[in-house]
Amino acid sequence: MAAAAPRAQGSPGQVDKNMAWIPLHALLDGASANRQVAHDPDLDLATLGRHSLALAGALQARGVRRAGLWFDDAAQLAVALLACWRAGATAVLAPDGRAATRADLSRQDAGLDLWLTDAGPEVDPDPTAESAGMGGDKGGDKGAGMDTNTPPRTRPGPVAATIESLMAGAAPLPGGPLNLDTGAVVLCTSGSSGQPKQIRKGWRQLAAEIEALEALWHWSERPACVLGSVSAQHMYGLPFRLLWPLCAGRSLARRQLVYPEALQHASLPHAGFVWIASPALLKRLGTSLDHAALRGGLRQIISSGGPLPAEVSDSLARDLDCRPCEIYGSSETGAVAWRQGAAAWxxxxxxxxxxxxxxxxxxxxxxxxxxxxxxxxxxxxxxxxxxxxxxxxxxxxxxxxxxxxxMDRIVKIEEKRIALPAVEQALATHPWVREARIDLAAGEKRLAALVALTPRGVHALRNGGRAALAQALRAHLAPTQEALAVPRHWRFLRDLPWNAQGKLPRADFEHALQRPRWPMEVAIGAGDKAAPDGGPRDARDASNVRDTPHIDGPAGSASTPAARRYVLDVPLDLRQFDGHFAATPVVPGVAQIDWAMKLARRDLSPSLAFRGVDALKFQRLIRPGDRIDLSLRWEPARGRLYFEFRGDGQPCSSGRILTEARADDV
Structure with a gap:
């Protein structure tokens, strides 16, 4: 196994004797051997140190005590963190880079004196100008979406700046060992609901955690590149993607890699690499990866943020010869325990x-x-x-x-206390269920369930209908659960909508409960891959997209024909399946025509009228979970929109939609 059970020997205080290991507090002392820190573009430790010390000088000169940080580039985040530490400032790691988040953080606790970021649109073009005062109520804010006519003292949020803009002309602070008891990092939880909570971590705490990880896994003994699907701004990504690799001499992949294809593409150039991933990404790996190419270089997979299904762990052990190491912990505790497979933590x-x-x-x-x-x-x-x-x-x-x-996921229904995890676990024992999430729906007094189906479950849905499937799952729960613990509302999916941190926020749960009316649009040519801008898109929500590359003529011309082609995934429990038919759900013809018309209005001409349809042919059924191709050809001069749906290379349906009245209709 590439990720063999690690040696749990020694204590965190003994790690420094390893020549490859640089203690966290010594990263800026200048005495350590130089080595590569990051790729694309390359960055070495000496350059990182110079940039951090120059930025520290700029922060100290401006009297910055609390700086908000948001970086997509993990190497830039390292520069900013070490600079804040050297300047004695607290670094507040934002949960995202939105202007609203910046404003919220500036109003919470002790506020923010400065916002450091690599997000261009949010950056003040002249952070050294007189208007760029420190603090949310002192300076102007020229971030995107701000009203520049608002008086400076009432604009929300601190000034935004880049590392480069602050370093220009700054006198650097001298290097040397950092004080583990000065400065701090504040993390914002990504909880399931409510206002994110701020959690303070001292540098001594962070150092102790990564030394414990090194004592267990000995990263400094073997070089590798560390790549991650999780943000380095959170308590899981911060030590595993950033601080531990810096001290262990392992290089960083700068960007968060949220899609399996991006992770593979970034991994292959390296002789050895480690994945810091969430269960959400690992569950999406499927068969889309080149297992043979990855197997030789993959040193370790680390997963945290939620439970990793046993079958996913088993498949990675089989296909990549690397069983994931799962980490148990929280933002409050940091990493606490680990396991592989079904072993105890x-x-x-x-x-x-x-x-x-x-x-x-x-x-x-x-x-x-x-x-x-x-x-x-x-x-x-x-x-x-x-x-x-x-x-x-x-x-x-x-x-x-x-x-x-x-224990805190307990709800009370009609004075009965129901432990939601127990219901989810009971449901997951059914061979048709891969995993489930259960909660009270908004405004309801009965439970609702999001259920990710196994291949056997998908087969049961396609050949028996959703009503029979739901009834079978109710019957499965009945012997072990209270009647009130059996969900009333059901939504069936291939995967639960976990976010990149392995969480399922309340708003996402509520949204996922709504059965869709439209297929999911997939990037053409991607096979089983997700669309590059966020995975499969709901056609409803892509009405403003105009950049589809598969064009056979200019759209919008008064006389020139134009064409589009789409790859669509049919949801497992499309609303239009109701009544078509109870035991064998199929997409009705009227829904297919509706999909074609809406996509044509989105991408060909928003003013297309529907005057009727003819030459209809229905040759093959479109079923739950099918992936289908849709071709559209619009001939403005004739007032005709031709459409064809195909599945597995075979025609499913075709016809022409009349966008202008025929002469014999007048």
């Missing part, structure tokens, strides 16, 4: 876990074994040395612990 070196009050020293060594009790954790990277009580119910084992579900 094992605490990281230096971490303690237990159940009960947390005042003892239980570490999961066998004493105090119980079921359904909340886990507590204690580690050198938890502030104050106090036990942190989680909301995860666990059972302790000799090796560590087994997760049983979230």
């Amino acid at each position: 094992r605490p990281l070196p230096g971490a303690e876990v237990g159940i009960g009050s947390g005042t003892g020293s239980g570490t999961g060594s066998g004493s105090g074994i119980g079921t359904g009790q909340a886990l507590w954790v204690r580690s050198p990277w938890l502030e104050g040395g106090q036990a942190f009580h989680t909301s995860d119910a666990v059972q302790l084992t000799d090796e560590g612990f087994i997760l049983l579900g979230r």
